[in-house]
Amino acid sequence: MTNQATWKKRTPLLVAGLISGTSADGIDVAIAEIHGHPHDPQQPLGLALQAFDTVSWPSPERALIFQLFSGQADVATVCRANFRLGKCFADALIQVARAGNIPLDRLDLIGSHGQTIWHDVQDGQVTSTLQIGEPAVIAARTGVTTVANFRVADVAVGGQGAPLVSIFDWLLLRPPPRLNGVAGGWRAVQNIGGIGNVTFLPPTDSQAAPLAFDTGPGNVLMDWAAHWASDGALSYDRDGLLARQGRIVPDLVARWLEHPYFRLPPPKTTGRELFTEELAARWRAEAEAAGASPTDFVATVTALTAASIADAYARFAPGPVAQVVVAGGGSHNPTLMARLREQLAERLGHPVEVIPHDALGFNADAKEALTFALLAYLCALGQPGNVPACTGARHPQVLGQIAPGRNYSGLFSR
Structure with missing residues (x-):
């Protein structure tokens, strides 16, 4: 990850957050400058939205998502959808960044929630959860290091994997x-x-x-x-x-x-x-x-x-x-x-x-996308992204898996 000395030189980071929610009505894209540290009063955590929009799903992909919701899709369909939706997430970010006059090479990180297609609950306990929209595809198409698969780390330590938005609320509201x-x-x-x-x-x-x-x-x-x-x-x-x-x-x-x-x-x-x-x-x-x-x-x-x-x-x-x-x-x-x-x-x-x-002071429509930008930032800092009192996890946990982009080797060295 990074040490504190390097961290002080790298703030703020420009981070994008991506999410498609349960309604699957579009991909929310938020780009924000994030600075500070969640536990350092000398560098209080702060977040400033730079661009936001919702990009509608193309009709074939939205129909595919609802097919996946049914639980009837075969493995091949899920596998192909993972890459297909990853491309859509990347393209949505490119569209919003271009509209906001933000060059992709200015971005430090992307945090992508992806699209939940199954959240398995048995007797009140989450046993597994699946979000798709391959982060390696997002990183390859944008060149930007992408953090994804946040929920699974909370589930792995006994949590519900949700609501992850509670970290945004706890730290900022x-x-x-x-x-x-x-x-x-x-x-x-x-x-x-x-x-x-x-x-x-x-x-x-x-x-x-x-x-x-x-x-x-x-x-x-x-x-x-x-x-x-x-x-x-x-x-x-x-x-x-x-x-x-x-x-x-x-x-x-x-x-x-x-x-x-x-x-x-x-x-x-x-x-x-x-x-x-x-x-x-x-x-x-x-x-x-x-x-x-x-x-x-x-x-x-x-x-x-x-x-x-x-x-x-x-x-x-x-x-x-x-x-x-x-x-x-x-x-x-x-x-x-x-x-x-x-x-x-x-x-x-x-x-x-x-x-x-x-x-x-926070755009209501951008809230969830901003949360995943924040989670990517916390992952890069090596800080927990869950709130155990909210998710039921046994302990705080760094959330997210990193798909390196072209900027990965220089992410903390500039």
Whole structure:
């Protein structure tokens, strides 16, 4: 890796982060300058976004990803997809760097999450996880040293492999004492992608450990519902318009909240392997039997997402929740945000401030991609990328596997 003397001469690094989430709606690309050290008060950790965009998947590759989600693809298909998606990740970075007038030879590192196609959970324990998008292909096409396969190192030491975004929250987003006037008030950082996850952060004057876990479905059920309600014309409920037109069926929300996942204690993670299209179809049939229209079904699964998040807070929050910070695609759905505020007030017994991630100075859409840029930076520094209190790992662990690029030999010597 590098020693501290060399490290001081190398800061800042220009690092790209790449991720395609559970919804597989595109590749998020963030390029950031990162400086400092997570445990050195003389060089505090800092991050400045230089460029960001989401590059849509080409239609054939997106169809391939959903074929892989089904678990029915053969080994040859998975093998070929690994290289094919790696090329797409590299091309997305090249496109965003060019648009931002950032020459590739200025980049020091790339951190690529890749595309999760399987996250295997047995009796609440993650036994294996697979993200594809070959990092050697990314490094070869860009010339930039690429760090990838982050989740497997956490799983190897007993963790859930998620939510890895908790390292970003823990290092950069802890709240001040008496947040919003609440003694001992905690900040909940909620991501709503295909799957929802939360990190509960204690105030800076507390010795308490953070807590993070997947709350359950984020956009995944809403996306399927919108697709059905629009006869295939929509891949998601843009601006929550369909949910706003529909009627919530409270009895169905209450029944679906009985799903065993919601009652499991953290640490816990989930994905499309549990909240499947088959489950969505079964719940759709229940909604139709209850007299719900297609837009009613969209409204009801939107309410379920909000209720599952608020219920998780009521069950598992380690301290008083003084603020909720929302990122991810779901943060752009005003109907979902309205339902979330309602459910938080109902289940916690008082109104809670809900704000976008941008209010803390970080682009909400770029958050997850920035996390993988940060993880690549920590890997290069030889610092742990997991938070054991959040993932359930037995100990802190450096995350990531390095695919050297043309810049590898000079990465820490300039």
